[in-house]
Amino acid sequence: MEVNKNIVILGAGESGVGAAYLAQQQGYDVFVSDMGAIAPKYKEQLQNWNIRFEENQHTEAEILNAVEVIKSPGIPDKAPLVKKLREKGVPVISEIEFAGRYTNAKMICITGSNGKTTTTTLTYHILSKAGLNVGLAGNIGKSFAYQVATEKFDTYVLEISSFMLDDMYKFKADIAVLLNITPDHLDRYDYKLENYVASKFRITQNQTANDYFIYCADDTETLKGMQGRTFAAKQLPFSIEKTIEPGAYLENDNIVINVNQEHFQMSITELALQGKHNIYNSMASGLAARILEIRNPTIRESMMDVQPIEHRLEFVAKISGIGFINDSKATNVNSTWYALESMTTDVVLILGGVDKGNDYSMLKELVRQKVKAIVCLGKDNSRIHDAFEDDVDVIVNTLSAAEAAQVAFHLAKKGDTVLLSPACASFDLFKNYEDRGTQFKDAVRQL
Structure with missing residues (x-):
C-alpha cells in the first residue's frame, strides 16, 4: 500500500519556503500554496528546488489531501481552509514544530509582547562571542527549517511569536524565556486576554526538570498567568524591583545575575542598550548565558558592544x-x-x-x-x-x-x-x- 507523503505548506514567505526545502529533503512530496503573490526571490528558490507551488489561490482538493500542513504564522485559525483541515483531522503545525523534529540542537526560545527581537539578538550576540556554534531564527533572520536543512548548529536562539506557539505541540525549549505579557493581537484571540496569555505559556510546554524557565517577576500578567499552572522546569525570575536569588535583580544601578552560586555584576550605565526595558532584556539574556556557563567577561563585553536593532528606538x-x-x-x-x-x-x-x-x-x-x-x-x-x-x-x-x-x-x-x-x-x-x-x-x- 502506498503511504501518503504529501505535505502542504500554506504561505510562501521566509518560514514557508524554508519548511518546503526541509520537507523535500526529508522525502516528502511538497506543495506550496499562497493566497497572495509570492515574492520573486522565494519563487525563484522554489523553482530552483523543483518544488511545486501556486500563488493567488488555494487548490482545496490538493491541500485537503495532505498528510500534514505547515501553516504560516500570519494565517489565522479562523481562515475557512484551516477550519476545513482541522475538521478533516489533518494536523496543522508551525514551521518551528516541523523543523524541531530534525535537529538535536539546544533550543533557547524567547517570547513576550515586547522586547523579543532585542533579547533574541543580544542572546545570540553573547553566544556567538563565546564561540558557540549557534543559529539565529524564528521571527528573525533566515528560516529555522532552512537552517536545520543546511547547517549543523549545536544551539539555536529562536524568537517565537504567539502565532508560532499556537501551532507548536511536541516542540520543547531547553531554555524558555517569557519577557512580559501585554494585550496584543487580541483580534486573533477572540478579544480575550486569557486566550493570548495561554498562548504565551505554551513556551513552557514539554519542558522537564533539566530545563529552565526565565520570566519577569515584575510583570503582572505573567504572575497572574503562572497561578494555577505547573512548571516542570527550574524557574529563574528577573526583577528591577526586588532582590531575587537565584535569578537576576538590580542593586545600586548594577545588574546582578546569580545562577548556580555564580555572581555576575555590571553597571547599567555600561549597557549598549539603554532604557528601563533594556535592563529587563539584558537580565533575561544574561540569565540564559549563565545557564550555558558563558564566562562573565564575555557577557559583559557583549552587553557593552551589541548594536541597537533597526526600527527599535x-x-x-x-x-x-x-x-x-x-x-x-x-x-x-x-x-x-x-x-x-x-x-x-x-x-x-x-x-x-x-x-x-x-x-x-x-x-x-x-x-x-x-x-x-x-x-x-x-x-x-x-x-x-x-x-x-x-x-x-x-x-x-x-x-x-x-x-x-x-x-x-x-x-x-x-x-x-x-x-x-x-x-x-x-x-x-x-x-x-x-x-x-x-x-x-x-x-x-x-x-
Missing part, C-alpha cells in the same frame, strides 16, 4: 537641533509606552496605522507629561483623536511617511524629539513595519 538624525527616532517596530501600545518612558525631551509623537483593538489609556499620563503634538499616520485616526484630544493641543492627520516627517519637523523646536512609535500595525499604508521605518528614515534624511 533607532536614532536616525539630528536636524536643526531636533532628534528623530525610528521606533516603527512598536506595533502595540505597550511598545510605545516603553519608548515614551525612555524619552528625556519634549516629544512630537507619530502614531497610527491598523488599530488591533488598542487601549490607549495606559499612554495618557506619559502623553500629558512629554508629548506636545501628535501626528497621525494612518487611514483611520478617529480612535487616536478620541483618546488624546484632552491631553495634547495639536493632533494632525497625515497619509505618508514623508508628510508625517515634514509636519512633525515643523511642529518641533530645537531640543525636541520626533518619535515614530505608532502603537499600531502598518499594513494600511505600508508593506510592513520595516517598510514604514525605512520610508520614515528616507523622509527624515530629505528634510
